[in-house]
Every structure is written in structure tokens, then in C-alpha cells.
Amino acid sequence: MSTEFCGLELAHPVVNGSGTFDALAALGVFGATLAEDFPFAAYVSKTITLAPRDGNPPPRLWETAGGLINSIGLPNRGVEHYMAEELPRMTFTARDDGRARPVPVITNVMGASAAEITELLGRCEQADGVAAVELNVSCPNVTTGLDIGADPEVLGAVIEEVRPVLTKPLIVKLTPNTADVAACAAAAAGAGADAVSLINTLRAMALAPDGSGPWLGGRTGGLSGPAIRAVALAQVAEVCDAVAVPVVGMGGVQSARHAAALIAVGAQLVAVGTETFRDPAAPRRIAQGLRELAPIQRGPVPRRA
Amino acid sequence: MSRAAARTLAVAESRRVGAYVLLSVEDPDCDAAAGQFSMLAAAHGWGEGEDGRPYLPRAVSLCARRGTRSLYLLEDVGPGTRLLCELPAGAGVRSLGPLGRPFRPPADGTRAVIVGGGIGVAPLVMLSETLADATVLLGFRDGARAEAAGLFARASVATDDGSVGHHGSAADLLDRELEGAPATVYACGPAALLEAVRARCESAGLACQLALEAPMACGFGACFGCVVPRRGGGYLRVCVDGPVFDGDVLEGVEELAGAAP
Numbered sequence: 001m002s003t004e005f006c007g008l009e010l011a012h013p014v015v016n017g018s019g020t021f022d023a024l025a026a027l028g029v030f031g032a033t034l035a036e037d038f039p040f041a042a043y044v045s046k047t048i049t050l051a052p053r054d055g056n057p058p059p060r061l062w063e064t065a066g067g068l069i070n071s072i073g074l075p076n077r078g079v080e081h082y083m084a085e086e087l088p089r090m091t092f093t094a095r096d097d098g099r100a101r102p103v104p105v106i107t108n109v110m111g112a113s114a115a116e117i118t119e120l121l122g123r124c125e126q127a128d129g130v131a132a133v134e135l136n137v138s139c140p141n142v143t144t145g146l147d148i149g150a151d152p153e154v155l156g157a158v159i160e161e162v163r164p165v166l167t168k169p170l171i172v173k174l175t176p177n178t179a180d181v182a183a184c185a186a187a188a189a190g191a192g193a194d195a196v197s198l199i200n201t202l203r204a205m206a207l208a209p210d211g212s213g214p215w216l217g218g219r220t221g222g223l224s225g226p227a228i229r230a231v232a233l234a235q236v237a238e239v240c241d242a243v244a245v246p247v248v249g250m251g252g253v254q255s256a257r258h259a260a261a262l263i264a265v266g267a268q269l270v271a272v273g274t275e276t277f278r279d280p281a282a283p284r285r286i287a288q289g290l291r292e293l294a295p296i297q298r299g300p301v302p303r304r305a
Numbered sequence: 306m307s308r309a310a311a312r313t314l315a316v317a318e319s320r321r322v323g324a325y326v327l328l329s330v331e332d333p334d335c336d337a338a339a340g341q342f343s344m345l346a347a348a349h350g351w352g353e354g355e356d357g358r359p360y361l362p363r364a365v366s367l368c369a370r371r372g373t374r375s376l377y378l379l380e381d382v383g384p385g386t387r388l389l390c391e392l393p394a395g396a397g398v399r400s401l402g403p404l405g406r407p408f409r410p411p412a413d414g415t416r417a418v419i420v421g422g423g424i425g426v427a428p429l430v431m432l433s434e435t436l437a438d439a440t441v442l443l444g445f446r447d448g449a450r451a452e453a454a455g456l457f458a459r460a461s462v463a464t465d466d467g468s469v470g471h472h473g474s475a476a477d478l479l480d481r482e483l484e485g486a487p488a489t490v491y492a493c494g495p496a497a498l499l500e501a502v503r504a505r506c507e508s509a510g511l512a513c514q515l516a517l518e519a520p521m522a523c524g525f526g527a528c529f530g531c532v533v534p535r536r537g538g539g540y541l542r543v544c545v546d547g548p549v550f551d552g553d554v555l556e557g558v559e560e561l562a563g564a565a566p
Contacts, residue, residue: 025542026526028545030309058534061520063359067360068360277361278523281311
């Protein structure tokens with residue numbers, strides 16, 4: 001069941017969505033044995049920025065029909081703290097049919113300009129513990145105010161500018177809040193991305209029950225969970241058709257069947273996020289389920305004539 | 306204190322306690338301390354209600370342990386708690402726990418005073434059994450809710466409508482109590498009560514431990530959704546930094562606008 005992804009040998013194809021599993025907090029809650037039998041084949045960190053961020057004011061969560069809107073706001077203690085205090089503790093082992101494999105750390109970073117991203121990638125390049133970098137491009141550009149990842153031209157230009165700093169694999173985490181996700185994926189791949197991951201959360205909003213205004217402290221948030229699964233499948237399929245680089249598919253995966261659907265349309269890896277909130281054993285259950293399913297014919301899905 | 310684990314358990318008994326429901330589940334492996342909580346979901350029907358809710362499990366304080374059983378005190382305030390309140394004996398419950406930091410012993414040389422309000426009295430039942438000499442002061446909206454005072458060996462009661470005990474709040478009862486020997490105050494209840502306790506203890510120079518409630522997605526530190534403001538800036542996660550906080554680490558306890566069910 002082992003999987004190769006951008007030169008990394010993984011125990012199985014199930015990883016976590018960035019920001020949906022705090023491995024260091026989980027060690028405290030579930031015990032150190034978690035590190036020796038880690039549920040994800042690669043560990044994707046939460047988004048790390050140059051400067052520390054407190055995140056958005058509460059409330060940060062809203063339950064929807066089959067899903068969750070979050071406005072967490074990417075709290076993190078900054079790249080300095082991450083490299084010195086967090087990364088050195090991220091030594092995990094995943095198992096596949098009794099065979100142990102180290103869990104590579106994919107560090108997710110976000111910057112508001114090419115200069116910021118270059119500095120973050122430089123730090124990741126120097127850090128031995130970082131196996132690959134995932135770039136979160138759902139960040140407003142400092143000059144235009146538009147999300148870097150929402151416009152193929154802007155995205156391509158930023159990636160081209162920052163790419164030379166990093167010799168490790170670069171995964172671009174695409175935003176679904178764009179007119180043409182396949183064009184964004186193609187721009188990222190054309191500019192040097194080694195892989196793309198999608199979908200990130202969909203912009204969403206809820207009003208307070210008393211009608212006093214937006215419920216979430218950040219006004220809007222990102223929708224995740226089963227509510228977005230069909231959207232995710234469509235976008236992942238579209239991107240897999242458009243690019244030759246490996247794709248990490250995610251969005252509402254709750255079972256091996258859902259993961260298999262993303263693999264069937266061409267995804268190399270599948271990320272599990274919101275389902276882990278409901279059931280911390282979900283990634284293990286899904287990886288096990290994938291092992292038991294018949295080999296999956298990987299995309300592209302034939303189009304009807 | 307045991308590590309958290311996910312289990313599917315069976316309801317042993319469910320009975321009404323005034324306006325609340327006391328859910329008893331067979332849970333021999335649970336080694337919880339007062340103040341800890343579990344993420345609970347019905348094994349069946351979760352996600353199948355109106356509007357596809359409830360979707361996420363619900364964070365519920367341990368109310369007490371009785372032999373091999375864990376007791377949870379519930380109030381029907383939304384689709385999740387309603388489904389949990391309606392579970393019959395024998396029904397399955399998914400549980401992840403025990404989670405969170407429990408109450409800690411009183412400061413040296415102080416007596417324990419326990420202050421609870423409404424459904425917030427739940428974790429204080431277990432605490433009062435741990436701190437047998439503690440003074441217990443409870444406030445409820447009305448007489449039906451005040452029946453939960455019967456879960457304690459002894460307690461002074463206040464009601465907002467004056468139907469049982471003192472006509473007023475548990476904070477009034479605390480004012481009288483604080484005139485005595487130095488105390489460590491433990492509290493759980495509505496934000497206004499917690500803030501009253503925090504402010505009174507701060508001005509009196511007394512230690513207090515406040516058990517907070519917040520809507521959570523995960524309960525184990527992953528989602529960063531359940532934060533409260535930390536004194537001096539930034540936020541604390543109710544699930545892993547709490548739910549029991551020393552009063553002096555909090556900026557203040559505020560009601561969430563509108564309150565999510």
C-alpha cells in the first residue's frame with residue numbers, strides 16, 4: 001500500500017489537511033504512543049507565517065448542514081518558534097501492515113508577498129526536518145488585496161519568483177474561491193510547483209441566531225466537511241485533467257469510498273481534515289479501508305461523448 | 306488520570322432531573338477527574354436530523370462516576386443535546402475522553418467554595434465529592450432547574466424567580482460567603498456568573514478556578530475553534546488549555562453574542 005509522492009516514500013496515501021490536526025497537542029491528549037503509530041502517512045503542519053498571529057476573535061466555529069464553517073485565522077507562533085520549538089518534536093512513524101515508515105513533515109507556509117514567501121521557503125530549505133513545503137496561496141496580496149491564488153497570472157508570477165529558493169518539493173495549496181481552478185493549477189505547475197493540493201475551504205457565512213450580524217468573529221469563514229465533498233470531487237477531477245503534476249485531493253472525505261473517488265479521478269494522495277475532528281481514528285480507518293478496496297483505476301475519468 | 310480514548314458505549318439509564326436529563330453510560334475504562342469532559346455523539350442518527358445536524362460531537366462535562374458508569378447532565382438546547390437527551394437505555398453513544406485539564410486542589414490554607422449556575426453545576430457534582438468539606442452555592446433560573454441541586458450532598462440554592470431558596474443569583478450567596486476565612490473559589494455556569502466570580506475574587510485577592518464552556522469541533526486541540534481571550538493578549542484553547550482556568554489568566558468571561566445552540 002506504500003505510495004511514492006514527489007520522491008517521498010509514504011506508508012499509505014492518507015495525509016492530514018493543513019490546520020486540521022495539531023500533532024503536538026494530540027501527543028499530550030492521546031499519549032506518546034501516537035508518535036509511534038501515527039495515523040497520517042505524512043504530517044502537514046498548520047500554516048506558518050513569518051510573524052506570530054493570534055488568529056481571529058471568537059466565535060470561530062459554526063455548524064452547518066453536514067459541515068462546519070471556521071474562521072480560525074491561522075494562529076501560529078511564527079516561523080522562528082516553529083523551527084526552534086515545534087519542528088524538532090515532529091518525529092513520527094506510520095505503519096502499513098506492520099512495516100514502519102518515518103512520517104515526512106510537509107511544512108505549510110503563507111506570505112503576503114513574493115518577498116515574504118521567499119524568506120519562508122528559505123527557512124524551510126535550511127531545516128533538515130522539512131521534507132516538502134506546501135504553499136497556502138489563500139492569502140490577500142499586500143498590494144492588490146486579492147488572494148494570490150485566485151488569479152492564474154498572479155499565482156504563476158509569484159511561484160516563478162520564489163521557486164529557485166527551494167530544492168525540496170513545493171506543493172501549492174490551491175484556493176477553490178476562484179473562477180477557474182484548473183487554470184490556477186496549470187499556472188502553478190507551469191511556474192515550477194511539483195504538486196498541487198485542493199480543495200481548501202469554500203468562503204461561507206452565517207448570521208447570529210438573534211440576527212445581530214455575522215456570527216463568526218472573522219465575519220466570513222471557510223466551509224468544510226461532507227457539505228463540500230461533491231464540489232471537491234469536481235475540482236480535483238478538473239485539475240487532474242489539466243496538469244501532469246501529482247495532486248493531493250481533499251474535501252469532505254469521511255470514508256475509504258470517498259477517498260477512493262478522489263483517487264479514481266486522479267489524486268495521488270488524499271487528505272482528511274474535518275472528519276478527524278469528529279473521529280480522531282478516521283485517518284486510520286480510511287487508510288485501512290483503502291487497503292481493502294480493489295485496486296483503483298486512476299483517472300482521468302472518461303468524458304461522455 | 307487516563308489518556309483520552311474513543312469508545313462506543315451503551316446507555317445504562319437516562320432519567321429526568323427537573324429540567325435536565327441525567328445520562329448514565331456504562332464506561333468501565335474511564336478514569337476522569339472533576340472538570341474533564343467528553344465529546345459525545347449518538348451512535349445512530351447523528352447527522353440525520355433537520356438540516357443535516359447535529360454534525361459535530363458535543364463537549365459534555367463529566368458529572369459524576371458511579372461504579373463503572375459515567376454520568377452526564379444534559380440540557381436540551383439544540384439538535385445535538387436533544388438527541389443525547391432522548392437516548393433510551395441500551396442505545397449507543399460515541400465518546401472521546403476524558404479530555405481537558407481538571408480542577409486542581411485549593412490554594413494552601415484556604416477552604417473550598419463551589420459556585421455553580423444552571424447546567425454549569427454538572428462538573429461541580431464530581432468536584433464536591435472530591436472536596437467533601439466544600440461549601441456549595443448554586444443558582445438556577447427556576448424551580449425545575451433547581452432540582453439539579455438534589456445531585457449534591459448539600460448546597461445553598463438561589464433562583465432567579467425566587468421559587469426556591471434565595472431570590473437572586475449564586476453570586477449574591479458568594480458575597481456573604483467571602484466574608485469568612487480565605488477561600489479558593491471554584492465556579493462553572495453562565496458567563497455572567499463566571500465573570501462575577503472572577504471579578505469578586507480578583508478584588509478580594511482570592512484564587513479562583515473557572516470551568517468554561519465553548520462550542521468545539523474536536524475537543525483535542527486540533528481545530529483552534531474554542532478559544533477565549535488570554536490576559537495580556539492572544540487566545541487560549543478551552544479544550545486543551547482548559548476547560549478549567551485560573552481566573553487570573555483570563556481577560557474576562559464574555560457571553561457569546563446570540564449563543565449558538
